[in-house]
Amino acid sequence: MLMLIKGGRVIDPGNLDGIMDILIEDGKIVEIKEQGSGVRGQGSGVKTIDASGKIVTPGLIDMHVHFREPGHEYKETIETGCMAAAFGGFTAVCTMPNTNPVNDNSQVTEYILKKAGLADTVRVYPVAAISPGLQGKGLCEYGDLKNAGAIAVSDDGNPVTDSRLMRSALEYAKGFGLLVISHCEDLDLTVNGVMNEGAVATRMGLGGIPNAAESIMVMRDIALCELTGASLHIAHVSTLESVRAIRDAKIRGVRVTAETAPHYFTLTEDAVTGYNTKAKMNPPLRSDRDREAVLEGLSDGTIDVIATDHAPHSSIEKDVEFDIAANGMIGLETSLSLGLKLVEKGVITIIDLIAKMSTNPACILGLDHGIKKGKPADITIIDTDITYNVDAAGFQSLSRNTPFDGWNMKGKAVLTMVGGKVVLGR
Amino acid sequence: MQFSKKDILDMESLSVDEITLILNTAQQMKEISKRPVKKVPTLRGKTIVLFFYEPSTRTRTSFDIAAKRLSADSISISGSASSLVKGETLIDTARNLEAMNPDVIVMRHSMAGASHMLAKTVKTSIINAGDGMHSHPTQSLLDLMTVRENKGRISGLRIAIIGDISHSRVARSNIIGFTKMGADVVLAGPPTMIPKGIETLGASVTYNVNDAVCNADIIMMLRIQKERQKGFLFSTEREYSKVYGLTMERMKGAKKDVLIMHPGPVNRGVEIAPEVADGPYSIIIDQVTNGVAVRMALLYLTAGGVRNVDAD
Numbered sequence: 001m002l003m004l005i006k007g008g009r010v011i012d013p014g015n016l017d018g019i020m021d022i023l024i025e026d027g028k029i030v031e032i033k034e035q036g037s038g039v040r041g042q043g044s045g046v047k048t049i050d051a052s053g054k055i056v057t058p059g060l061i062d063m064h065v066h067f068r069e070p071g072h073e074y075k076e077t078i079e080t081g082c083m084a085a086a087f088g089g090f091t092a093v094c095t096m097p098n099t100n101p102v103n104d105n106s107q108v109t110e111y112i113l114k115k116a117g118l119a120d121t122v123r124v125y126p127v128a129a130i131s132p133g134l135q136g137k138g139l140c141e142y143g144d145l146k147n148a149g150a151i152a153v154s155d156d157g158n159p160v161t162d163s164r165l166m167r168s169a170l171e172y173a174k175g176f177g178l179l180v181i182s183h184c185e186d187l188d189l190t191v192n193g194v195m196n197e198g199a200v201a202t203r204m205g206l207g208g209i210p211n212a213a214e215s216i217m218v219m220r221d222i223a224l225c226e227l228t229g230a231s232l233h234i235a236h237v238s239t240l241e242s243v244r245a246i247r248d249a250k251i252r253g254v255r256v257t258a259e260t261a262p263h264y265f266t267l268t269e270d271a272v273t274g275y276n277t278k279a280k281m282n283p284p285l286r287s288d289r290d291r292e293a294v295l296e297g298l299s300d301g302t303i304d305v306i307a308t309d310h311a312p313h314s315s316i317e318k319d320v321e322f323d324i325a326a327n328g329m330i331g332l333e334t335s336l337s338l339g340l341k342l343v344e345k346g347v348i349t350i351i352d353l354i355a356k357m358s359t360n361p362a363c364i365l366g367l368d369h370g371i372k373k374g375k376p377a378d379i380t381i382i383d384t385d386i387t388y389n390v391d392a393a394g395f396q397s398l399s400r401n402t403p404f405d406g407w408n409m410k411g412k413a414v415l416t417m418v419g420g421k422v423v424l425g426r
Numbered sequence: 427m428q429f430s431k432k433d434i435l436d437m438e439s440l441s442v443d444e445i446t447l448i449l450n451t452a453q454q455m456k457e458i459s460k461r462p463v464k465k466v467p468t469l470r471g472k473t474i475v476l477f478f479y480e481p482s483t484r485t486r487t488s489f490d491i492a493a494k495r496l497s498a499d500s501i502s503i504s505g506s507a508s509s510l511v512k513g514e515t516l517i518d519t520a521r522n523l524e525a526m527n528p529d530v531i532v533m534r535h536s537m538a539g540a541s542h543m544l545a546k547t548v549k550t551s552i553i554n555a556g557d558g559m560h561s562h563p564t565q566s567l568l569d570l571m572t573v574r575e576n577k578g579r580i581s582g583l584r585i586a587i588i589g590d591i592s593h594s595r596v597a598r599s600n601i602i603g604f605t606k607m608g609a610d611v612v613l614a615g616p617p618t619m620i621p622k623g624i625e626t627l628g629a630s631v632t633y634n635v636n637d638a639v640c641n642a643d644i645i646m647m648l649r650i651q652k653e654r655q656k657g658f659l660f661s662t663e664r665e666y667s668k669v670y671g672l673t674m675e676r677m678k679g680a681k682k683d684v685l686i687m688h689p690g691p692v693n694r695g696v697e698i699a700p701e702v703a704d705g706p707y708s709i710i711i712d713q714v715t716n717g718v719a720v721r722m723a724l725l726y727l728t729a730g731g732v733r734n735v736d737a738d
Binding site: 275 | 517560624
């Protein structure tokens with residue numbers, strides 16, 4: 001079967017940028033041509049998608065999501081999570097291992113991939129645990145996990161406190177060509193903290209989490225990365241000090257990459273006002289000074305990736321006292337629109353945004369991704385002009401924990417295609 | 427002036443006029459407690475639920491006596507006896523209480539913002555009797571009343587609050603309450619107990635107790651909890667009392683007519699020397715007496731009149 005994506009501005013950062021037609025046959029890209037230069041199969045029997053006025057990009061990849069299957073399917077299943085991803089314009093996601101049971105062995109990895117196969121929506125790349133049970137006491141069987149389909153290892157949510165274990169994890173993962181993703185947090189410094197430390201927390205009588213709780217571990221992991229020569233990816237960067245540490249490390253040539261989430265470049269600790277549990281997350285929303293630093297990190301390339309840390313929770317976990325409310329917000333269905341706000345404000349270009357949401361994560365994960373002849377047609381079409389109000393009630397995700405409900409947005413994905421199959425078309 | 431607030435949640439949301447009205451009402455209520463028959467029919471037929479999720483003796487007793495002196499029916503529920511231990515959420519418990527039509531729910535909770543959550547959920551008036559480290563408005567109001575009674579004014583006074591500011595809802599409420607009423611508030615304690623950004627509430631900060639005491643009209647000492655030692659907030663009780671405790675010697679730097687306050691319970695010999703706590707400058711016991719009067723006033727103002735629910 002032939003499909004033609006016609007007349008869109010095709011942006012594949014570092015590869016393509018221009019008004020082009022893309023011909024897809026049996027799920028693969030077979031031709032990419034400047035518009036009007038006569039792509040084969042313009043006639044009948046070709047399904048044509050008019051992309052004029054829109055942007056056509058390699059499928060977006062969210063390398064940090066929490067789907068709650070197995071274990072907490074009432075919050076999100078792999079199927080609903082994949083639908084949320086498709087609606088957000090993503091063609092692939094990396095699922096974090098803190099399920100129940102934890103993804104710390106090949107059976108769980110295989111289970112996740114089996115469920116993803118049944119969902120048949122977007123590609124799912126499971127991230128396996130660094131340590132069994134995320135307990136930080138030993139190493140998982142990385143070889144087995146990799147063979148089963150794990151793409152990286154992380155104890156996300158539970159930082160590896162033992163520096164010797166973290167060193168070993170980096171070295172051991174290096175042997176299998178696995179990326180280590182680090183959730184940087186010094187738990188002793190966090191203690192009873194539930195939001196950013198500072199005047200807002202003090203006024204509200206809530207325990208604060210200092211910036212150093214994150215940056216101290218960012219600096220440790222960079223030191224271990226230098227020591228081991230392994231590949232390290234820092235998850236959800238939220239502080240000025242972390243951005244600086246990563247910038248300096250990159251200048252020294254350390255193999256470190258980093259991501260931030262839309263909420264860290266969009267919101268500050270003020271969002272917690274009124275004990276709003278939808279704005280409770282870990283790391284916490286920080287000060288405006290930190291938000292500015294994150295924006296600078298995105299703009300100068302210190303931060304390579306925008307990932308959502310999509311963390312579904314139900315009212316059971318969120319409609320409770322702030323101290324005991326669960327951390328996290330869902331992000332898959334708002335991420336692109338929030339990223340486009342950065343483009344509109346001139347913080348980054350549209351090309352940068354696509355790189356940070358698609359080709360950079362692919363490169364970090366070692367995925368062969370992009371709009372190239374012979375590659376699977378994983379493609380996202382973005383309408384940057386469409387305006388809408390976020391309506392969380394209409395989300396594909398099973399959960400509704402977003403502080404962005406009702407926000408005015410401009411621009412979103414209108415088509416998501418995975419291997420030539422349209423998984424979102426509006 | 428008519429009081430139109432549904433809830434008493436924190437000092438931030440009360441205006442100077444509202445605070446003045448509460449203090450004036452409390453002053454009238456105080457007289458009732460001095461009568462041989464300490465009961466008026468004002469709140470007859472009203473129901474007050476005392477919902478104490480965190481243990482409390484003084485505040486609960488004070489509210490209970492206040493309710494009874496106004497002839498209201500008061501019912502106590504403690505955290506350990508309530509459905510919360512059976513896994514019911516706070517919101518569900520609150521909705522169930524509301525369904526029994528009480529007029530006021532007085533709540534003490536160990537977590538900040540719990541009363542605010544309750545106030546948003548139910549139509550019943552909520553009085554916050556302390557929420558975590560956040561707020562303790564009735565304590566602040568009784569402190570304001572006690573100072574006004576003893577000094578004749580609040581405005582222009584220098585109030586020193588000394589001790590563990592970080593963990594103190596009393597300190598937070600009093601910084602806001604006293605500065606709102608025109609006093610200057612200075613805080614002192616070890617840097618480990620001074621939370622970031624506290625000065626944005628309008629107080630100045632020093633780490634030297636003598637500086638804070640200097641020229642103070644009021645010295646308010648806060649309780650030091652032994653378990654803070656485990657959190658590395660201070661070394662030993664011995665050193666704490668030496669460096670930060672209030673002794674007769676240290677009081678010499680204050681004004682001649684300085685008054686000593688403490689929200690209780692007192693740790694004799696730790697934050698305050700016994701001779702200071704029991705001395706002629708201490709108004710610690712007045713605070714407790716006024717606590718009943720202030721709580722009578724608040725119950726009267728929230729449950730007594732015809733309140734326009736839409737006004738807030």
